[in-house]
Amino acid sequence: MSLIPNLADKADVLICGASQGIGLALCSALLARRDVRQVWAVSRHASTNEALLALARAHGERMRLTDCDARDEAALAGLAREVGRACEHLHLVISTLGILHQDGAKAEKSLAQLDLAGLQAGFATNTFAPILLLKHLLPLLRKQPATFAALSARVGSIGDNRLGGWYSYRASKAALNQLLHTASIELKRLNPGATVLALHPGTTDTALSRPFQGNVPEGKLFDPAFAAQCVIEQVARLGPAESGSFWGWDGKRITW
16 A cells, blocks of 8 residues: 555655654654655754764665754744655654653643643644644645645544543644644645544553553553554545544544
């Protein structure tokens, strides 16, 4: 199966949030594919990340390491200019950006634990960064085919929320879903061959989930490589007809 639907050539891919966890696993898995020409690995310190440097040594010019803090819109604009100078079209962009209890964000259990700084930190990374990434890379997604996928979370589903808690994380992912759905409508007008997806990769053994893994049912805590493969499977099977939708790692649609 080709990397994305209707792909007729080798793909140029950009992974934002590439230095660890699912992002790093995606870089590794994509570089192993024959239908991928080049991977742009983007993170705050990509150029000094040992795992990314090892991949770059192994794959040479197919791996491009780019430093960019996705919470800084000026940095995103610079990223788009840099990629645009070397690449006319991106076939696939995946944002793995997300925080739950890092960088000032909090996994609040009650209203009493909410504060403005925590809310802003969560939204800055989980919501604003992915959609501004799409905004600035839009000129590179105008040709067909093109897929933009962002990692969301099942807990961002309003219809599936039965436990409460995690106020800012739930809300920031729900807001991301709405922004992606809205963007999919605009992109459909600009490029009928474009696809925008919100994807839930499952609970994965990363720094984000580590403090909460005791509550994960047996067999439901995924290795980053498995989660990355599930993401790749979803972008491979979901084309323009499903643009603007929200899917789980298992290929099942998630309610908004």
